Amino acid sequence: MKALQYREIGKAPEVVEIPTPEPKPGEVLLKVTAAGVCHSDIAVMEWPAEGFPYKLPLTLGHEGAGTVAALGDGVTGVEVGESVAVYGPWGCGRCIKCAAGEENYCQRVRELDINPPGLGSPGAIAEYLIVDDARHLVPLGSLDPVQTVPLTDAGLTPYHAIKKSLPKLTPGSTAVVIGTGGLGHVAVQVLRAVSAAKVVALDVSEDKLELARKVGAHEAFLSDGDAAGKVKELTGGIGAQAVFDFVGVGPTVATAGACAAVEADVTIVGIGGGTLPVGFGALPFEVSVKAPYWGTRDELIEVLDLARDGLIDVHVETYSLEEAPKAYERLHAGRINGRAVILPNG
Numbered sequence: 001m002k003a004l005q006y007r008e009i010g011k012a013p014e015v016v017e018i019p020t021p022e023p024k025p026g027e028v029l030l031k032v033t034a035a036g037v038c039h040s041d042i043a044v045m046e047w048p049a050e051g052f053p054y055k056l057p058l059t060l061g062h063e064g065a066g067t068v069a070a071l072g073d074g075v076t077g078v079e080v081g082e083s084v085a086v087y088g089p090w091g092c093g094r095c096i097k098c099a100a101g102e103e104n105y106c107q108r109v110r111e112l113d114i115n116p117p118g119l120g121s122p123g124a125i126a127e128y129l130i131v132d133d134a135r136h137l138v139p140l141g142s143l144d145p146v147q148t149v150p151l152t153d154a155g156l157t158p159y160h161a162i163k164k165s166l167p168k169l170t171p172g173s174t175a176v177v178i179g180t181g182g183l184g185h186v187a188v189q190v191l192r193a194v195s196a197a198k199v200v201a202l203d204v205s206e207d208k209l210e211l212a213r214k215v216g217a218h219e220a221f222l223s224d225g226d227a228a229g230k231v232k233e234l235t236g237g238i239g240a241q242a243v244f245d246f247v248g249v250g251p252t253v254a255t256a257g258a259c260a261a262v263e264a265d266v267t268i269v270g271i272g273g274g275t276l277p278v279g280f281g282a283l284p285f286e287v288s289v290k291a292p293y294w295g296t297r298d299e300l301i302e303v304l305d306l307a308r309d310g311l312i313d314v315h316v317e318t319y320s321l322e323e324a325p326k327a328y329e330r331l332h333a334g335r336i337n338g339r340a341v342i343l344p345n346g
Contacts, residue, residue: 001020002018002344003018004059004125004325005057005058006044007056007058010045010049015322023070025074027075028072028130028134029128030068030131031067032126033065033145033146033343034064034343035061035065035123035124036150037324037327037336038062038063038182040119040271042331054119058120058122061123061124061126061342063150064086064152065085065124065145068082078134083143084139084140085138085304086131086136086138087297088118088136088152088153088294089104089116090116090117090121091106091114092112093135095107101296102296104160104295124344125321125344141308146318148307150186150314150316150339151186151304151307154182154339155190156294156295156299158183159302159303160292160295161244162175162190163194164265164267168264173198173242174235174242175198175242175244176200176202176244177191178244179208179247179270181203181337182336184201184203184212184244185208185215187246189311190303190306192311193311193312198218198219199219200221200234201217201219201221202222202255203220203222206222211337215315223251239260239262239284240264242265242266243260244269245266245267245274246269246270247272248268248269248270248273249274250273252270257282257287261284262285263284263286266288266290267289268289269292314338314339315337318342318343319340324342327342
């Protein structure tokens with residue numbers, strides 16, 4: 001089969017021919033219908049050789065959807081031909097976090113060397129994908145896998161972050177979304193769907209700000225040195241009750257802190273390496289700063305239900321498997337407005 005692999009440190013990923021896998025007992029083989037392209041993949045490919053955490057070659061793609069092609073011995077709960085989405089942050093299934101569906105916070109992943117697809121295990125940008133357990137599959141039903149596959153990360157990650165702050169997003173509150181690209185433009189929609197907050201979008205790109213307005217942001221303006229002041233002005237000097245930073249570099253993290261009201265949540269979702277000092281006087285009183293990871297299995301089901309109800313819709317650009325390296329080039333250059341989706345068998 002064909003697959004997109006990161007094969008050598010510092011080199012661009014390549015489309016290669018590799019053997020088609022066969023499911024072992026307990027595993028499921030998917031024929032991939034759609035696979036998402038994410039900034040996290042670029043972060044992986046920018047890591048230096050020293051301390052690189054995964055074995056190469058690595059098939060990329062941690063957002064996957066497909067039809068069940070074959071079942072390993074003992075697999076129940078899914079049927080051949082069923083259309084499914086893949087829950088990516090695999091865990092052991094037995095620890096207290098996994099028992100609650102929080103496999104994104106599994107306590108034994110390092111001990112057992114468990115890795116998500118595309119982030120250590122073979123990923124979804126291939127014609128076929130092995131899924132380790134049927135519990136990591138969520139039925140899509142009538143949902144379009146091309147439109148839906150980004151929701152397994154670009155929908156689930158912001159939903160998880162926002163859900164934690166819902167008690168603060170009451171009528172009259174304000175939520176700020178910094179970075180309105182792949183995850184951020186979905187965050188705007190989630191906020192509109194599940195909260196009463198006024199949504200303010202910040203970005204350095206006018207195209208992305210226009211997308212934010214299109215999908216429901218009440219206000220949208222450039223993320224620059226004046227951004228926090230504008231948020232304070234919009235809120236009568238109070239600031240926002242929740243700020244979600246989907247970039248996570250130094251300047252955006254600083255803006256996030258400057259936008260926060262007393263008792264606000266500042267959630268750093270982006271993996272840009274920025275940090276926010278916390279201490280008495282560093283931020284308004286009782287501001288909470290969080291850095292979540294992905295989301296839970298039940299939350300993915302909830303995200304897909306929002307999509308079924310027409311409340312969230314990902315802006316996608318589609319590419320063939322042969323065009324996958326080009327998709328990563330465009331993403332790295334900031335030229336993807338929304339989310340890139342690869343069609344390995346399209």
